[in-house]
Amino acid sequence: MEKNKITPILKGKIEMAEYKQQDLIEYTDNPFIEALPPIFSEDEILDQFTRYPIIDDIEKTKNRNLRHHMIKRIKNFIQPLPDHFTIEGKLSTIIRRGYLARNPLDKTYFERLKILNDVQSVKQEEREGALNRNMEHIRSTADSLSIIGISGIGKTTAIERLLLMYPQIIKHEEYNGNPLSRTQIVWLKIDCPYDGNLATLCKSFFKAIDDLLGTRYLEKYGYLNRITSSMMLHMTSLASIYGIGVLVIDEIQHLINAKNDSDEMLNFFVTLTNTVGIPTVLIGTFKALKIFKRDFRQARRAGSEGNIIWDRMTKNSDEWNFFIETxxxxxxxxxxxxxxxxxxxxxxxxxxxxxxxxxxxxxxxxxxxxxxxxxxxxxxxxxxxxxxxxxxxxxxxxxxxxxNRNQIMKYEDISINLDDITFKHKNSLQLAGKIKEMAKNEEKLFKLKRNNTAENLIIDVNTLGIFDRLTENELENLIRKTVDKFGVDDDYNLIKSEVIKKALQLNDKKKETENKVNNELYEDKDLRNIYEISQKKKLHVYEILKENGYIKNPVEEFLKVE
Missing domain, CATH: 1.10.8 (Helicase, Ruva Protein; domain 3)
Structure with missing residues (x-):
């Protein structure tokens, strides 16, 4: 498998752990849970999830060629609907409950790591039995969620937007005055390979962690060891070591295309939740229902937190009216x-x-x-x-x-077999009404507009690629602070110009600080210092070396020769 066949992973924020007081007693004294953001309210979900394109009345008078580009902003449109609130509530629950049995302060956490390490030394054919025997006394609290829906309904967009509300990596150094050196991966999202190959999925998992942490697990476990069951064991170990809060696997309908037994792959998901307690979210089209109905155990584990069947919006529904009106x-x-x-x-x-x-x-x-x-x-x-x-x-x-049922069945991505649906998710009209009420509230509307402006600026400014000294977090903080200083109806391009100006100043300031530090580290005639001077003066290194006497004038040297 070539590396370019692995889909690029979704990346979120990296934060240092800040522990928060918990409202629920079962969530206390657990660093992995206390480092998470507080449980989101409906107002916060509305604020963070919504993304509207920027539009100004004056733009409608611009030339057609410019407006052709402006229209493309609609691609960023994200409207919160009742389904999104339901999914966020379930996601919030399974992440936290998945950490109950994986408290890094609890002795069972280290027992898990020891068992997984010991099992790796057992013969290949005896590993699964040894793992089950040793782990059976440690109860799993992990749940899993399945989101099944028509292609294009917004499943992937919704789950990615919700995941990005959480930091992806949290670094722990100290907890209550005691050392706690841990790197916590709150969420990890990978795509099921198109051919449904289990080995490729395992490699995608290793590659995702490598991309986040700069490790080399793909090389260590993915290429040198090609036995699928061994790779699955290493996945289990890494998921436990890094405290992965939830593993999201998208496009699971590709399992239908698998040359290997697709039951084997779903069996892996069951093992992951049963033994290590890693919650999973499986996302796919209605084609994926064929996989779940094969075995009751798999269907139950694939949806212990509930199977959300995400159908299209119905005509004249409150959901459709709200969406199209916006x-x-x-x-x-x-x-x-x-x-x-x-x-x-x-x-x-x-x-x-x-x-x-x-x-x-x-x-x-x-x-x-x-x-x-x-x-x-x-x-x-x-x-x-x-x-x-x-x-x-x-x-x-x-x-x-x-x-037309017969015609619909020809297109498996959009088919709905009523016999397969065990739980039909219904839209909450009450919640839809509440979203409308929030959107009409003036204070909420102002906050929504500011957040929307910031979100669009983050995308636009990041794509410039000219701020080489600023991290994504630094750039985002600068943008949000700048937006807050402007009025909610101020010209978008004016705000953008101010953001770019401030970002360039901060970028140059950091660059100068780095150069100053580097210059202080090197002696005057240190070659590294000379290189820094050449960069600053925009001269070739050869000229600076010549100026400092490292290179003699070839003509003068030639005339000296007798």
Missing amino acids: LWEFQWLKNKTELTHEMKEFFYDECQGITSVAVNLFILAQERALNTDKEKITKQIINKASKEDLHMIQPMIKALRNN
Whole structure:
């Protein structure tokens, strides 16, 4: 397997441990839990999850070529819906409860590490039995969650956004005055390989930890030892050593494509939660339900915290109305199209309540309208964008629109077999109403606007790639402080210019400090000091060496020769 076949991992923040007082007694005296952010309230989830594109009325008067780029901002649109609050609540629970049996202050934590280390010395064929015998007296508290839904509904976007609300790595040095040297990985997200190969999944796990910590576990365990069961054992050890709070595995429907027995891979998930207590979140399309129904034990373990069946939004539902009403506000056309009940229903028929289809269709419709004289979204433009620009998915949309079971079953990513669904997640109308109420609250709206401006700036400024001395955390803190000094309706580009100006100043300041430290470390004629001088004066090292007498003038030396 080539390295480039491993999907790049999602990366979050790195923090030093700050321990917080816990409201629940079972969560106290556990450094892994106390270092986590406090349990999020619904208000905090709304603030942190929401992402709206920046739009200014003056931008609608700009040239068409500029507005074509502005319209693309809609791709960053994330609207919190009841499903997101439900998933966050379950994620918050399984992370904390997974740490109950893995308290680094408890003797059972070290027993686990010792058992795992001892088992590695046992013969290959005897390892699984030895592991089960030795670990059976240590109770697991880990739960797992399955999120199954139609392709494009926003499962991956939602889980990634929720994970990023937590730091990914927490470094522990001291707890209550006592030394505690631990590196805690709060969450780890990997994708199931397209071919469903178990060995590739194991290697993705090692590669993910290497990318985060700068280790070489992929080389040590992934390439030198190609026996899958051994790699699984090393995964278990690393998950315990680094206190992984939750392992998220996306695209699990790829297990259907596996040449190996897919039951073997799901059996690994069961072993992971049973023996080490690592919570897992499995994400996939409805195709994945075929895997779970094969064995009751696997189905139960794959959804001990509940199976969330995430279906598309239904027509005329509060969820759909709230989503499309919010999205519809982001128009960069000279003539705004009002969202009537008739237009809502027409747009729904073209996207069938699938989040990603709705967002992309809205972008494409605006781009087409931008090239017309009226610059206005019409039914004809929406229909043309749907049929021509999204022609690849038209058979699926048609099957869903007509509710044709036979046709739907041809597209396994969108099929819903009612016989397979053991738990149907229902939208909370009460929660949807609360989101509307929050969004209308003036104070909340101001906070939401500031956060949204900061989120967009973080993306824009990071992509510049010119702040080589600033960490992501430093840049984010600078951006949020700068945004807070401006008014909520101030021009986005004005704020962006100020952020870039301050970031450049801070970047140069750090660079000068580093150069000063380096110069103080080196003597005047130290070659490293001479190199630093050449960089500062923007001269070639040869010139500085010559200036300091290290290189003689070749002409003068030649004339001296007798």
